[in-house]
Amino acid sequence: MGGFSPIKDLMYVLLAPHCCACGRQLIAGEHDICYDCLKKVRPTGQADVEGNDLELRLKQLIACESAAAYMFFRKGDVSQHIVHDIKYYGNERFGRSMGRVIGRELRESGRFEGVDVVVPVPLHFVKFLQRGYNQSFILGKGVAEELGKKVETGVLYRKYYTMAQARKGHGERHKNIEGSFGARHGERLKGKHVLLFDDVITTGATVVACAEALKGIEGVKVSVASLAYAGG
Numbered sequence: 001m002g003g004f005s006p007i008k009d010l011m012y013v014l015l016a017p018h019c020c021a022c023g024r025q026l027i028a029g030e031h032d033i034c035y036d037c038l039k040k041v042r043p044t045g046q047a048d049v050e051g052n053d054l055e056l057r058l059k060q061l062i063a064c065e066s067a068a069a070y071m072f073f074r075k076g077d078v079s080q081h082i083v084h085d086i087k088y089y090g091n092e093r094f095g096r097s098m099g100r101v102i103g104r105e106l107r108e109s110g111r112f113e114g115v116d117v118v119v120p121v122p123l124h125f126v127k128f129l130q131r132g133y134n135q136s137f138i139l140g141k142g143v144a145e146e147l148g149k150k151v152e153t154g155v156l157y158r159k160y161y162t163m164a165q166a167r168k169g170h171g172e173r174h175k176n177i178e179g180s181f182g183a184r185h186g187e188r189l190k191g192k193h194v195l196l197f198d199d200v201i202t203t204g205a206t207v208v209a210c211a212e213a214l215k216g217i218e219g220v221k222v223s224v225a226s227l228a229y230a231g232g
């Protein structure tokens, strides 16, 4: 039969994969994001740089072995579309493959060799139920795969259902998040070098609060990595 079929055409348009950033239909070989948008990603290129911007910032606040973010984050550009596609649309495949890209970079830098386990920044239980997934877990899983390590989600937890962070200033943000994470079953991380993983790091307040919560565990060491860094 073939020929004109409005329903079939509509199905094709709706089901065909589109670029998460510009919305254009993807061509063969493209996944989740088109080549043009991919070229606009601004990698920090700092995984192998000791004393990089993020690392220096965190070292002023916590005991941190190494830190690195994969790309710079800016509102409205391709980085925001990538983060949103994983965070709000739950694009697990994309998150996993971005995680692997990050993990590969960390591995090749040689600065994260001592890491034993990846700990994603947890969502509050209620938010996790609402969303159905944790974007930092999805990404962190890809990172862990590439490092040949496990993901540990049973220790660090979020105590409070915190208000949206976006509209608050830096000072307020720190105050709001301070003490909002806890640790249980600490023995699981005893003596381990933990890679804390977040999707986006802005002031660093969240990962700092996470590191504070893990501080009581004997012999624990902390490194930090993220998909995006908004502080640069």
Ligand SMILES: [Zn+2]
Residues within 6 Å of the ligand: 019, 020, 021, 022, 023, 024, 033, 034, 035, 036, 037, 038
């Ligand atoms: Zn695109």
